[in-house]
Structures are given as C-alpha cells and as structure tokens.
Amino acid sequence: MSSPAPSAGRSRIRDTLTALVLALVVGTAMISWWPVYESGDFIIAAAVAIVAGSVIALVGAWRAWPTWRVIVAVVVAFLVLGVPAAVPSRSIGGVLPTVQGLLDLVAATALSWKQLVTIAVPVGSYQALLVPPFLLGMVTATVSVTIALRTRHPVAAILPPAFLMVAGILLGVVHGGYALPAGLAFLVAVVAWLVLVAIDDRRAIGGRRTVENALADARRVLGASTILALALVGATAVVLLTPVQARTVVRSEVQPPFEPREHESPLAGYRAAFAPDDADDVMLEVTGLAPGAGLRVATMDTYDGVVYTVGGSDGTSSSGSFTRVPYRLDQEAGRDGTQVRLDVRILAYDDVWVPGIGKLERIEFGGPRAETLADAFFYNDATGTAAVVTGLGGGDRYAAWSMAVGDATTARTLTPGTSVVPAAPELPIELEGLLDDWAPASLPEGERLAAVVDGFRSNGYVSHGTDGEAPSRSGHALDRLSQLATDQPMLGDAEQYAVAAAMMARRIGFPARVVVGYRASDATAATPAGGMSLLRSDLQAWIEVERADGTWVALDPNPVPRPVPEREPDQPLVVSRPQAALPPPPERTQVDVGEDADDRAEEQPREESDQWIAILRDVLTIAGLVVLAAALVASPFLAVIVAKLRRRRLRRRADSEVERIEGGWQEFADTAADYGYPIRAGSTRAEQAATVGGLAPLVLASIVDRAVFAPGGPAPGDDERVWRSVDELQQRLAAPRTRREQLRAAVSLTSLGGYAVSRRGGRA
Template sequence: MTRTVIAMRGAEVALAAAAVVATVPAYRDFFGSGGYLVPLTAAACAGALGALRAATLRWGTSATIVTGIAGFLTVTGAVILRGRELTSIGTGIANGWMRMLTTGLPADPTAELLILPALLVYAAGFGAVTVALRTRAVLAPVPFPLLSLLAALLLTAGHTEGAFPVAVAVLAPLAVLVLIRAVRRGGVTGRAYLADRARFGLPMVALVAVAGIAAAHAVPIGEKGRFDPRALIRAELTIEDTVTPLASVRSQLEETPPRELFTVRVTGAVLDRVRTAALDDYDGTLWTSADRFLTAGRTLPADSGPAPSTEVRLAVGITGLAGPHLPAAGWPRQVTAGRVGFCARSGVLAAEKADRPGLSYDLVAGVRPRDDAMRSAGPDLAAGARYRALPAALPDALITAADQLTEDAPTSFAKLEALERGLRAMPYTATARPGHTLERLGSLFADGPDRTTGYAEQYAATFAVLARSLDFPARVVTGYRLRPESLTAGVHTVRTRDAWAWAEVKIAGYGWVAFDPADPHNRRQPPPVDHTSSPAGSGTAPSAPEDPGVQARPRQPLADELAAVERLPLVLVILAILTAGLQAVVLAEKWRRRRDRRRGTPAQRIAGAWMQSTGRLRAAGLPIHRSWTAYETAEAARARFGEAASPVATLARLFAEACYGTRPPGPEPADEAWRADRALRAALRRERGLARTAGAWLSPASLWHRSG
C-alpha cells in the first residue's frame, strides 16, 4: 500500500470521525450547561478509535462487535459514570429515551440523560469508520453521521436552536469524505492525478455547500413547527387532580387554629407574596389550569419577556403544604430540588405527593416591580388566545363595570391600574358567599338588595374577567402573602391564614405582572352603582334577546380578528396544496390504469381500450348502465354525441368478438381498439372544447367506476 493510499485512508477516518463529532452540539440547548460536550465527544472519538484498531488488525465480525461493546462500556464508565456501577448503563439505555422526552429543558447533564446520546454518537463513530475502512462503496460511511444527527434532532425537537450550522458542520466533512472515496475507487495514478481531481472536486464541494446554505436561507424549511415527540409522551411526573386551587382559599382562611404550611427565606429583593398555582381556563363556572409538568433540571427555561428583572433567591422548606403546587416567585430560573416538576408555559412548580413531605429547595427567580417604563408598555397579544378567552356571553353588569372603571384611563397599563383601584375600593367581606361563577361575579355590581360583597377569590376572578373583556391576556393566581408579622430571624413562617388570590396580566416585554384587586382592610358598605347604561342592573347573565344585534356580547378581541386575517393566506396555501395533491393522485391513477390496460394478451388490451373509452364517455356526461351490452352502449353514445362517437361502434364490435368469439384475437385487433380509443378522445375534445376536456381529465369521477 503506497503512502498516498495510506494518507487517503487516514483522511477518511478523520473525516468520518469529525462528521460524527460535529453532531454533538445538536444537544446544546437540550442541556443547561456545556457539561455534555466532553462525555459525548469522548464517546464519538472512542468509537472511531475502536473501529480503527479492529480494522487495522483485521479482526473478524465477532471480534469487532466485542471490541465495540467493550469500548463503549469503558468510555461510559470512565467519563460518564465515574466509578458508579456499570449496571446503570443498561438502565440508561432502556429508559434514557423516555427520560429525555419527559425532562424539563434545559436539563442537567446527568449520567442517566447522557448514556443514550453517548451510545448514539459512539455507535455512529464506530460504524462510520468501520465501513470507511472495510468497504469500497463511496457513500457507505455517510448514513452513520446523518442518523446520529437525526436522532439528536428528534430527541431535542422544538428545543434546538441554530440546528442549521450543526448540519453544515456535519455535511462539510462528509462531502470531502465522499470526494476522497470516489477518487480512491477510481484508481490512484500519482500526485498529478490527485491534484487534478482535487482541483475539480473541492470547488464542486464548496459550490454545493454555498448553494445549500443559500437555498436554506431562502426557503427556511424546518425552522418552525418541527415534529416534537414530546407532544406524544405523557409527562413523567404524576400530579394528582385537584379541585381548582381558587376554591380552597376560603377554607384555608377559616382554618382554626391556622396550620403551618411552609417556611421561606427571601434574599435579594423585597417580596410580599409567593405564587403556587396559575389558572388560565375559565368556563363561566371555575377557573382551572391544564399545566403539563416535566421533571426540571437545575436550570429552568427562560421567560419570553426580554426586559431585565431583579434576581431574588428563596429557600423553601415544605412542612404541611397539601397541594401539588410549590411556592415560587416571579419567573423561576434555577431550582435545586430533584424530582420537581416545572411547567414552562405558566412558570409553576409542582411535586408528586410522595416527594412533598420534608421537601426543601433553593429557588432563583426574576421579579419585575412596576416602574415608569412598564407603565408605558402594552399587553402582550402574542401570549395566545387562551389567555383572552371568555364564556359566550358576559353579564351586562360586568361589561358596564369594565367600561366605567377604565373610561378615563389614557393608556393600556392605566386601564389595568384603574381596574385594580376600582375593585380595591369595593368592600371586602371574609365571610362572603364563595364561588366565582359569572352570576357570582356579576352580583358584585348589582343594584339594590341583589348586590353582594366578596373576598380575594371573587375580586381576583373579577379582575381577570374584566381585563380579558378589554383584550388583555390575564390569569388568576393563587398563593400566600408574606406578612411582616410572620417574619422571624429572616424566615417567613407561612400558615393557612396567609392564603390569597390575585390576578396577573402579561405585559409585552415584561412577562406576567401581578395586580392585587382585593383590600382586606376595606370593610365599609358598598357605594351605589350607576347602571343607567345597563338594563335592570342585575348580576345574572341576561337571556338572549330577540334582536341578535343587541345580544349580550362577548367582545371580539382585535388581536383574534387580525390573527384570522393573517391566517387566511396560510389557509389558501393549504387548500391549494390539497387540491394539487388530489389532482396528482387522479392523474397518477389514470396513467397507471392506462399503462396496465395496454399490457397483457390482445384480448386484455381490447378490454382495456373499451374500459378507457367508456370512462371517457362517463366523464363527458353519458350515463352507462351496467345492464347494457357493448352495442347498446355504442348506440347510446351515438345518440348523445353523434358522429363524434362513431369510434365506439368499432370498439364495441372488437370488445364483443374478444369476449364471445370462438378464437382469441390477435395483436392487430388490439392495436385497432386503441386507435379507436385515440379517435374517440380526439373527437370528444373537438366536441367539448379544451377547457371541458381538461376538467374531465382532472375529474376523479371516472375512478369511482369499475369500468371507468
């Protein structure tokens, strides 16, 4: 073996290994830190080196497989497990994919999450180098790095930003590898030959790479909406179903004596409350939530709000908290406890029942106090329609209240503060009737003896409903107040009497901002309410009037109307694609039928021509009954289309002779039958015109008939 060949083979090994190593950064946004880089890179290189050794020593298949298994166990034990039992490898391989699909991101680079990616890149490196050295097929090593990349993208679907540069880094060495293997397979005749091939091949590789990059930027396929298998996998954490936490506020406030729930030490900022649950679905009866919790790593997904926030640290110790939701503040960024669930949509923490007794954790979160910059911001209409959805019809009392309380507010944020002030000015009664149905909320603004008072449950729910009626994305939040009298030696002891509810609105650039519409110190009697602009002033939802023009509204949010208009081009494109796909299927099926009918014996070809022609007649509007003979069909066609249908008579004769003749027909009658079919097609085209002929050809109607 010449030095040139040895150098080319060495380059193939290096390029195959480099392509596999380039797939490792695809896990960048899956893990919360760079701790995955060294273990996965080491696994890829170990696989390549093991394959190189086995191929150099010319070991057989069995020895090569044993070498691969031993190499993986060695590198996993040394780099990932670091002295722990090797039995963890089997568990990691068997359950690793499920753990990766049910873990909140970004995840910690723990051993149980690294074993499966390590196996994938190790196997890819081992396989790519093995086939590169033991086969002559030019493309043989290519599938291994590509499969490693596809597996990484699948496991991190929806959570890998900038996957395109990773793909380029994988494809570039593969293109050069294919070039070298093509040259080596063609035979090596010296340095001049190699230089000549390189002068042609390398620019072509560069040209293809540049063209691919340009095309990907021009047509950004796969940047959004990539299939995510996480959507098909049930969350690993099982959070027990509970009645809406909003309904438990009253019972906790009335508990005597108050029961201790948890302790919390706050550093870095001043907090007057901690959140437990966020409720974003309202059906007119209950505020509920459908949060999906995934096991959280130390680092939690970032909030969508780009504005800077103040960092606050909480040290929480659970003592008697019964519900699944855990105390948090602002938007959580880091949490130290294991087996804690996190919902990246709402920012809520939760834990399974078995994990809550004695649970303690440290939490780092970002909070944003109100300031002048926030007061100039508007609602975050990109938050989603679910945060602005309301029942079909609101009581007139609520609609009127929203208008009256905000009529003098000059800005969006001022409207929210006006709602907050107006509700806090209403009397607070701890013993008020519970519930937060539309009827109950409307009774807060009723006139006369029907008017009621409320406490935190009603006012938080009312604020969210009124804010949504004004097209603000709002939700109801439950949690606990951190009162000064509960502070001892820097630690708040939170009890059931501290249970509370408030509302949050998502502000563009700032995330969820708290609004507290209940004032427990306001015990005065309710002032009279002007309901001159509303009928009767009752708090119940009015029945549908006879005139639909004055039906109790829900307000149609402007953002939803704009979103519907923006979706129209997408709908049209989808309809065009479906139509084109249907026509492609019709044309392909008709082409297949025509091809199949030209095959076989002469009798079968004649039958095929007859079926093709009767299909044309049906598409042209001639109803053909199954009981008709071939001659009856010809007569009906002649009566309908005149001389244009004369070829049908010829076809009828040939078809009858083929079916009932004493001798099988030869090739000439079969050719004559298909000439008659062509003549019929031309005659019908002249008779109907080009447009109707094209419509008949694209129509799927003839496919529904067995003879069509």
C-alpha cells in the same frame, strides 16, 4: 458488518486518516443533539464515544477481528467509559465507575429515550440522559469506520452518521435554531469524505504519483468545493428568507406525564386556609423573598364559569403542559427582570404545587427526599408554575434561582399584550355595569384597567365568612361574582376579587390570569436566618396581565382589610335607556339597492383575488423548498458531472496537438472505466483497448501511439480525427446500456483523475 479481511498490505497511516475524516463526519452529525443538552459534559461524552468507536474499528480492521469480537469490544468500552462520560455524577473522581453508576447506565439504555422527550431542555448531564448520544455515537463511529475499511463500498460509510443526525432531529427540540448550521456542516463533511474516497481510489490503482496528478487532485477538490460553496450560499439565502416555524418532533407529540387537571384547583380550597383552628399554622420558611412580593403557588388561566384551573379541560391550554426540568432553563431578563434566589423550608405545607417566584432558571432540592423530589419535579414555563408528583411535605427544602419581574407601580401606562388565553364565559351583566361606571370605554386600556383595580380596592371589603366576620359566601362561580357586584357593601375576599378583576381585564382587552400564592403581612414573623415564616392565613390571590412587550405583571385588586359597614338595602340594577327614540331608517330605493349590489360585486372579486394570491404564494413557497431540497441532494452528483465536463474541455483544448491526442485517448479510457471495465492506469493503450474489446478501440490505440511516438509527430488534423473517433466509441459504449446505467456512469467517481478500481483489486 462484512466478514473481516486481512490488512497486512494496507497503509495504517491511510486508515488512520480515513478514521479521522469519518470521526469529523460523525461529529458534525452530533450537532443536531446540542440544543437538547447545551453543556460541556455533552461535548466530552460525544468526543469519548466517537474516539472509542473509531479506535475499536481501526484495531478490528488491523487485526482482522470477526464481527462478534468487535461487538464485545463495543460493549466493554460502553461499560468502562459510559459512567465517567455519560453518567458523571455516579463516577468516582470523574474517572472510575461505581456500581450504582453501572446500574443507571444499563437501565438508561432502555429507559432514557422516553425520559429525554418528556423533559424540558437543556438537560445538561442530568441523571443518565447523556446515555442516548453516547451510545449512538460509539456505535455510529464503529460501524462507519468498519464499513470504510472492511467493505467494498466505502462510500456507504456516510449512512450511519446520517442516521445519527436524523435521530438527533427527531429526539431534539421543536425549534430549529441549529438546523441550518448542523445541516451545512454535515454536508461539507460528507463531501470531504467523498472526495477523499475518490482520491484514495486513485492512489490504490498503482499508478505513479506525479506533480500533474497532484495538481489534478487539487483542482478537483477546489472545483467541488467551489460548487458546494455556491450551493450552500444559495441554500442559506433561501432558508434565511423563509419564515421559521416550529417543527414536529417526537417531543412535540409525547404527552407530558404530569396532568394538572387531576389535582384540585388551588383556588377551590381558598377559604379553608382561614379556618380559626388552622390559620396560624406556619406553612413555609422563606429566605430571599423581597418585602411585599408574592410567593406564587400556581397560576391559572382557564375558567369555565365555575372554577379557575391550571390548564383547560380539553388539554389545549399552554398552562397545562408540564415538563421535567433537570438542569436549567434560559430565561430572558427583560426590561424589569432581576435574578432572585429563594431558599424554602417546608413545614405544614402539603401539596403538589411548588411555591416560587418569577421564571424558574434552576432548582435544587435538599432534605432526605431530595433525589425523589428531583425525579418527580415538573414545570410549566408559560405560567411559571411548578409541581412535584409526590407532593411536598414537612422536612423538604429547596433552593430556586428565578428571573423575577417587579410589580407594576401603575397600570395606567400599560397596553395589552398579544398572548392567547383560553376562552371564558361572557362577563356577567352586573360586572359589565361596574365596568361602565368605573372605566368607560372612551378611556385608554391602561387607564380602564387601573380604574378597575382602584374600584375594587376602594369599594370592596374583606370577609372570609369565619366566626366574628360579616357573612360572605365562598366560591367564584359566575353567580357569586354577580352577587359581589350587587352587594351593598361589596363583600368578599381574594377568591372573588381576583377572578372578577381578571374577567374585567380580559373584557378590556388584556390577557389576564389568576395567581394563588402567599404574601407576607404585618404579622409575619422573621426567621433566625433573616427570612420570613409564612402562615396559612397569608394565602392570597391576585391577577397578572400581559403588557405589549410580552411581560406578565402582577396587579393586586384586593381591598385593604378594614371594618365592614352596615349592610345597605339591595338596589335593583337600573338599565339606562335612550331619552328619545331613534328616527326610523329611510326607505330603501332602487338606486340604493343597485349601488349596494355594485359595491358587493366589486368587493367579492377582490376577496377571491386575495385568496388566490395567498394560495399561489404558498404553492410557490412549497415548490421553492422542494427545489432547494432537490438541489442540496443533487449537488454532490452535479459536482462530479461538472468536474468531468471541465476535464474534457481542458483535454480537448490542450496547448499542443500531441496533448490533445493523448487527452482524447484518456477521455475514452475514463468512459470505459466509468462503465465498469477494469482498466489500469499503468497498462499500455493496447492493453487498455484489449480490456474493452473490439477492433475499433485497438485501431484508435494504434493511431494514438503512432501520432505520439512517430519521429515526425502527428499529421495536421489528427487531433480532430482522434476526438471524432472518441465520440463514436463513447456512443457505442452507451448504446446497449439503459438510462439508469448511463446515469450511474456519468456520476461515477471511478475515472476522476485515473482509472479507479477498489483497493483490493476488484471492480469498484
């Protein structure tokens, strides 16, 4: 920020217009922040910040405040307006700040940045996460307007909004759905500001405002707008035809703070829920759960042959990435989706996993630890698993709004989805034998899956291995699954049936995962509020498979509890062998070898050709994007050059010879102004020639004056001679200068419409 300059002679109307245009530029830069918040509170906070910063800069320029006073004004405005605008939940009536609100506001200036990139979006007005855009918006507006009003380089006022837009991109979302609209809106606003600077510089010269000058200004704006529109249309077409990929932002590189691999798998302690002393403990009271629906605790998609877990051991599984959910999530209803509200009261349940159903949209905690639980809540949208770092305990309660998909009535109509789940060990040979018996490979995938589910339900028996039940070993490692397939009768519980069914579903081709949760039984008691009390023994496990439309549907492979028959002797696994040996392959002849070699020779070039085509396509795509980016960056400069060429053409082809002669002199004077000569529009041609210096400009000025003011008018051919002299003088002005100086003069805004200098009388 430069030293303040008196502004007594400055038009306050012009300064206000400058601040309004720059506020528009800052507002378009804020568009890149919208996907992070998607809330009306964000619009209010951004508007308050931009208006406050612009007003501070205007008052500071009008009253010639020093830098320190402007900074103090920004700090005071931040403290006074910050709580109502950026921390509305801590304000009184949405207007007056509270002490706690001020503490949150100050703390958020340092702490909210990391929270913003470790939380699921959109965040709305959650806690103090509106502070980053509010603070940056106020500072950006203040600095931008101050640069425009109090420095000699008003064009540089676009740099702070550009920084604000880049910050929104870096701290924003991975997908770039708003990238194109935000970029185009910001580019249009920047060009509008540059045109305003050019016109404002023309007015600051002191020349007369005539109808011709006004029309010239209008033509320049129209010409620049046309060129910009063509560039935007071309850029939009290229972007729309280019495949959209996830972009790398800060959010995509920051590790989430909740690590599910640090907690025991919910399936590992499954058998403990059926201990006789604890089986009847009331775990949860739930209202809103449909009869027969499962209340999920956690969804697991990673199996290492010993235990099913939430998230892989290497951290690459999508089920292992948890983020905070402060406000809401936008969930698609899908074909079978319905919105469900659950009201849950915690009794004996004590774990980090938050029971729920379907895809979570919003959650509100209650009880004495409501705020603590909200701060510690994390969610994985890929699997619908939620957790609180501090763990749930007796007395906690919450209301959750979710989008639930009804259980599939039949698996026979399903076709496999395309999701990629973490790799798992090979299916044990015993389960492979069951799969061949129950679901031959000749059947469609859906019928094979239905046969597997029916096979476990009809052939299996349930035993938790407790007192009074048939012996049944716990665990779900590969050897336990092999034992499940060979025991006669088949004996186990949901821990083994769910894992075995998930592995067989994956072998068929379905993406599959295991879910642990609670299912109401016939003995489940109703609550006075119309809900149900879920016991510890209501714990259950089932599987989910993905169908072709991307929806995960639940399937229950668990047998209905019934008396277990007497154990039958184990039968060795019979491996069927072919009845007859296959005939040996025919002997290879030289002709066969030659034909195979020819086939391979024909296939190899085709593969190499495909690779070269793919490489060429990638190179052309990258080159096209580079050219597009270069065109967007260069479009404002090209607009200036095109405007000057059009101006020269109009002058040289004017209707009358006198206008062509005057136009020649104006072209020379414009060139001199672009090279930095302090030429003024109100001075005579002789004075302008003297400013440039040298004999040739003075001679040309006298020739032009004589041709314009002579009683008989110009002689035939004077206009061509004047323009030849102008071309020679332009070459003389460019000759001693470097290529960089010549390029700077070519894109200079000084001569657009006049011979512009800065509004303080110095050289622009």
